[in-house]
Amino acid sequence: MKNAVFALIGLALAFAPMSGYQEGIVVLLCINCIAAMGVSLLTGFTGIFTLGHAAYMALGAYTAAIMTVRHGINWLPAVMSGGVVAVAVAWLIGVPTLRLTGDYYAIASIGLGEAIRLVLENWRSLTKGARGFPGIESYTTRFVAVAFFTAMGIVMFNLINSRLGRELKASRDDRVAASLMGFDTPSSRMKALLISAFYCGVSGALLGGYMNFIQPSMFDMMKSTELTAVVVFGGLGSMSGALLGSALVTSVMEYFRDISQYRMLIYGALLVLIMVLRPEGLLGSREVWDFLPNRRGGGIKP
Amino acid sequence: MDFNFSTLFQQVINGLSLGSVYALIAVGYSLVYSILSFSNFAHGGFLVVGGYICYGLLTGFDVAFGREVLLSVPSMGGIWLAGLGAMAGAGAVAVLTERLAYKPIREHTSMTLYLLIASMGVSIVIENIFVILVGGRFRALPQGTFPAATFDLGGGVTVNASDLLSLGFAVFFLGGLQFFLMRTRWGLAIRAAACDLRTAGLMGVNVSRLIGIVFFVAGILAAVGGVFLSARYTLYPQLGGITTKAFVAAVIGGLGSLPGAVVGSLLLGLAEMLTAGFVSSQMRDLVVFSMLVIMLLIKPAGFFGKQISDKI
Numbered sequence: 001m002k003n004a005v006f007a008l009i010g011l012a013l014a015f016a017p018m019s020g021y022q023e024g025i026v027v028l029l030c031i032n033c034i035a036a037m038g039v040s041l042l043t044g045f046t047g048i049f050t051l052g053h054a055a056y057m058a059l060g061a062y063t064a065a066i067m068t069v070r071h072g073i074n075w076l077p078a079v080m081s082g083g084v085v086a087v088a089v090a091w092l093i094g095v096p097t098l099r100l101t102g103d104y105y106a107i108a109s110i111g112l113g114e115a116i117r118l119v120l121e122n123w124r125s126l127t128k129g130a131r132g133f134p135g136i137e138s139y140t141t142r143f144v145a146v147a148f149f150t151a152m153g154i155v156m157f158n159l160i161n162s163r164l165g166r167e168l169k170a171s172r173d174d175r176v177a178a179s180l181m182g183f184d185t186p187s188s189r190m191k192a193l194l195i196s197a198f199y200c201g202v203s204g205a206l207l208g209g210y211m212n213f214i215q216p217s218m219f220d221m222m223k224s225t226e227l228t229a230v231v232v233f234g235g236l237g238s239m240s241g242a243l244l245g246s247a248l249v250t251s252v253m254e255y256f257r258d259i260s261q262y263r264m265l266i267y268g269a270l271l272v273l274i275m276v277l278r279p280e281g282l283l284g285s286r287e288v289w290d291f292l293p294n295r296r297g298g299g300i301k302p
Numbered sequence: 303m304d305f306n307f308s309t310l311f312q313q314v315i316n317g318l319s320l321g322s323v324y325a326l327i328a329v330g331y332s333l334v335y336s337i338l339s340f341s342n343f344a345h346g347g348f349l350v351v352g353g354y355i356c357y358g359l360l361t362g363f364d365v366a367f368g369r370e371v372l373l374s375v376p377s378m379g380g381i382w383l384a385g386l387g388a389m390a391g392a393g394a395v396a397v398l399t400e401r402l403a404y405k406p407i408r409e410h411t412s413m414t415l416y417l418l419i420a421s422m423g424v425s426i427v428i429e430n431i432f433v434i435l436v437g438g439r440f441r442a443l444p445q446g447t448f449p450a451a452t453f454d455l456g457g458g459v460t461v462n463a464s465d466l467l468s469l470g471f472a473v474f475f476l477g478g479l480q481f482f483l484m485r486t487r488w489g490l491a492i493r494a495a496a497c498d499l500r501t502a503g504l505m506g507v508n509v510s511r512l513i514g515i516v517f518f519v520a521g522i523l524a525a526v527g528g529v530f531l532s533a534r535y536t537l538y539p540q541l542g543g544i545t546t547k548a549f550v551a552a553v554i555g556g557l558g559s560l561p562g563a564v565v566g567s568l569l570l571g572l573a574e575m576l577t578a579g580f581v582s583s584q585m586r587d588l589v590v591f592s593m594l595v596i597m598l599l600i601k602p603a604g605f606f607g608k609q610i611s612d613k614i
Contacts, residue, residue, distance in 0.1 A: 049415055096599045103341060103414065104602050107553055110546070111594035118588045221546070225422045232419055265430040271423030276406045279416040 002289070003154050010150030014143050023142045024210075025254055030149035031140070031206045032230075032246045037156045038199025039227045040234070040242035044285075045160060046192040047172030048098070049106040051224050052113025056086040056197045057204030058120055058219035062127055064205035065136045065214055075139035079148075079205040086201025087194050089116070094193045098186065113224050121216040132215035133208075140209035148206060152199060153243075159195070160239055168192050169237070200227075233274050235281030240288040245281065308458040313579035314572060319465035321571020322472035323534070326527035327548035328555070328563040329476060330520030336496040336558035337516050340414035341549065343421040344399055345524055346542025347428030352392035352525025353532040353541060354432060359384035360444050381447050388525040396521030397514050399424050405510075425542060432539035440536040448533055468530040475526055476564060479519065483560075488515055496558065547574075550594045556607025565605060569593075 013026055035057060042048050060082030067078035097108045121130045128134075159165055170178040171185040179185045208214045226249070234245025252270070256263045274281075283291075331345045360380070403420050448464040455461060483489035491512055495502040503509040527548075531541060548563075551570045555562025570590060577589045597604065 049418075097595075100598060100602055103339070103418075103557075104598060106415075106418070107341065107549070107557075108595060108598045111550065111591045111598070114546070115588060115591040115595065118591065122584055122588065222426075225419070229419050229422070232415065261434055262430075264426055265434065268423045268426030268430060272403050272420045272427065275416045275420035275423065276403060279407060279411050279413070 002157055006150060006154050006157065010146055010153075013149075014146040018142075025251070027140060027142055027145040027206075027210050028254070029247055029250050030145035031203050031210065032250050033243050034149055034152055034206070035200045035203035035227055036230050036234075036242045036246035037153065037239065038196035038203070040231045040239055041156065041160070041168070041199070042192050042196040043228055043231050044236040044238065044242065045165065045172060046168045046189055048189065048192065049103075049228065050109045050196075051106050051221065051228060052109030052111075052116075053196065053200050053227050054219040054221070054223035055113040055116035056090060056200035057207065057223070058117060058214075058216065059086045059089055060201030060204035061208040061214045061219070062120060062133065062204075063201070065133050065208045066126065068137060068139070068209075069133070069135055075137065075209060079139075079202060079209070082205030083198040083201035086197040086204070090193050090197030091190070094190050098189050098193060110221060110224070114221065117216050117219055120219075127216070130216055132213055134213045136208050136212045136214065138209060138212055140206045145206060145210070148202065152202070156199075157239060164188060164191060172237075229271055232279075233281055235283035235285060237285035238281065238283040238287055241281055241283035241286075244283065244288070248282075309579050310576075311455075311457075312459050313575040315459070315461055316465065316579075317572035317575035318568060319469050319571070320534075320575060321551075321568035322469045323527050323530045324548050324551050324567035324571055325564045326472050326475060326523045326530075327545055328552040328567045329479065329560050330523035330527075331545070331548055332552045332555075332558055332560055332563040333479075333492075333516055334520050335552070336560075337492070337499060337513060338404075338408070338414070338417065339558070340417040341421070342520075343418065343545075344403075344424035344428065345421075345520065345548070346545030347399075347425045348392045348396045348521045348524035348542075349528035349531065349545060350428060350432060350537075350539060350542045351395045352388040352521075352528035353537045354436065355391040355525070356381075356384045356388035356529045357441060357443060357532065357537055359387045360447060385526070385529055388529055389522045392525035392528065393518040393521035395428075396517040396524070400513060400517040405513075429539045429542060436539075438539055440538045441532075442536045443529075443533055464530075464533055468533070471526060471530070475523060479523070479560070482519070488512070492516060547590055550590055552604075553594060554597045554604055556604030559604065559606035562604055562606030 013030070018026065035053070038056075039050065039053050042050055042053075060079075062082075063085040064075070064078040064082040067073040067081060068075050093112055097105060097112070100108055120127045123129075160168075167178070167183045167185075167188040170181065170183055171188055175185050204214075204219070207218075230245045230249050231242045232245075233249065234241030234243065249267075249270075253263060253267065256266055327345065327349060330348075331342060334340075334342045334345070403424055404417055407416050407420055448467060451463040452460045453463070453466075481489075483492060491502060491507045492515070494505065495507060495509065495512055499509060502512070528541070531544060535541065535544075547570060548567065551566035552563045553566070554569060555564070555566030570593065573589055573593060574586045577583070577586050581589075
């Protein structure tokens with residue numbers, strides 16, 4: 001049922017008639033939502049707060065850009081490799097750092113995210129440095145972005161209700177209890193990190209194909225904060241909330257594009273206001289369909 | 303680059319001076335962390351507020367309003383008055399931030415993540431208020447704000463008077479903070495609250511006022527750091543980004559530990575300047591963040607931090 005709804009939304013986004021401007025917004029929405037789903041799995045469902053996930057977007061974007069521009073590889077394998085490289089780096093980083101808990105992981109992730117960005121900035125022979133990497137072909141059409149979003153969305157929504165999803169929630173709510181129940185919490189936390197890195201990597205690779213140009217400063221701490229903030233805004237532990245939050249923030253930022261000077265001011269004030277007025281986020285830890293009346297059977301209320 | 307002792311000595315002096323400025327920032331940040339256990343990312347904003355108030359007082363605020371709205375203060379005590387104004391202003395902004403943004407969150411949730419994100423929001427707001435108000439240009443404090451003299455120590459080693467000044471002021475303010483924490487009633491209350499905020503409240507400490515005082519002190523220290531940073535690097539709205547390094551220093555020293563913040567800052571300043579002197583100044587930031595990551599892997603609690611009891 002949920003899969004069908006998702007597929008329908010996908011079809012509507014892919015084939016509804018739109019102006020070029022609206023198409024651009026849809027592409028951006030899909031890209032941001034893919035990254036938000038990844039971060040939501042890690043932060044909302046596993047309880048690992050990250051402030052460095054923009055770095056995985058950067059890795060995906062640069063991998064895809066280098067493969068398509070330098071080596072003339074077809075964009076589809078390049079985008080997938082973007083995700084894979086992000087996963088590989090996440091694994092290297094995750095082995096030692098996932099032992100850290102709470103604020104310490106968040107701070108370590110800032111350090112790692114900045115370190116990755118600085119490497120990209122200084123490894124000029126590979127990445128063309130701080131001035132950016134131009135000339136990426138526009139492979140992220142509306143259809144491609146929506147297809148990726150729909151496919152990855154369906155996978156993600158099934159994942160959070162799978163055995164792994166329940167393991168993640170258990171280890172989020174009480175790690176000690178979860179490991180006493182026999183869950184291998186370190187391994188499920190690692191899986192969550194790897195999956196979220198893959199989502200961010202693919203999202204970054206698609207972003208490169210949409211913007212035709214990438215730059216290390218596009219993936220700085222501000223972007224990482226935005227990813228986590230969007231998830232918190234939607235509601236920790238709510239995947240549809242993350243999508244809603246991401247869509248709202250993307251549209252609001254788009255709406256204020258004309259007064260770009262005030263855009264960041266509004267964004268900052270919005271972050272503070274959301275935290276003050278509704279820290280549990282738009283949906284709390286419930287999903288959109290939990291709000292539907294007269295639901296028959298299934299599902300456990302949190 | 304060749305290794306030689308005069309470069310080494312020179313960079314050690316520069317490193318200590320830079321580290322002392324980091325220390326001013328890191329100590330305020332760590333103080334807030336020790337009470338509320340969240341990373342206050344708006345701390346960099348307080349620093350920028352301090353820097354711009356100082357600049358404004360020295361130049362009569364002509365940047366913000368297009369004309370001098372005040373008689374500029376150089377004739378009336380110059381940097382001293384401007385510095386005092388900066389400290390008071392940044393302290394006030396810090397208290398205001400706490401009251402408007404953090405207090406409502408503190409009161410209905412115990413999740414520090416919400417405070418963390420709100421603090422990111424505040425830092426974005428402060429930065430962009432200055433972008434809108436005065437523009438993103440780099441501004442240098444007026445000539446003659448700090449003595450420009452340099453002392454030659456022989457062998458090609460020179461020391462700037464402003465470096466010595468920042469070192470001296472850092473020692474003075476850190477000493478003052480130590481006195482405040484160790485010898486006054488509010489200092490005792492703050493130390494108690496750092497152990498356990500709730501219990502301190504139950505013992506009759508006015509927690510709300512205590513948190514206000516902590517933010518005011520943190521704001522003052524940030525303003526001093528901001529003035530010296532703008533003397534060193536010029537002033538711009540994104541100057542607060544340098545606080546990330548002070549965070550790193552505080553983590554290396556042990557979050558919430560004030561001696562740790564000072565030691566971490568000095569180490570970081572030295573590492574940065576030695577990298578700049580002997581490797582390349584582009585590697586500075588990379589070294590800083592690598593130090594953070596290595597420290598978190600080896601000893602996540604930092605040099606002086608409380609042991610983390612969670613061991614899985």
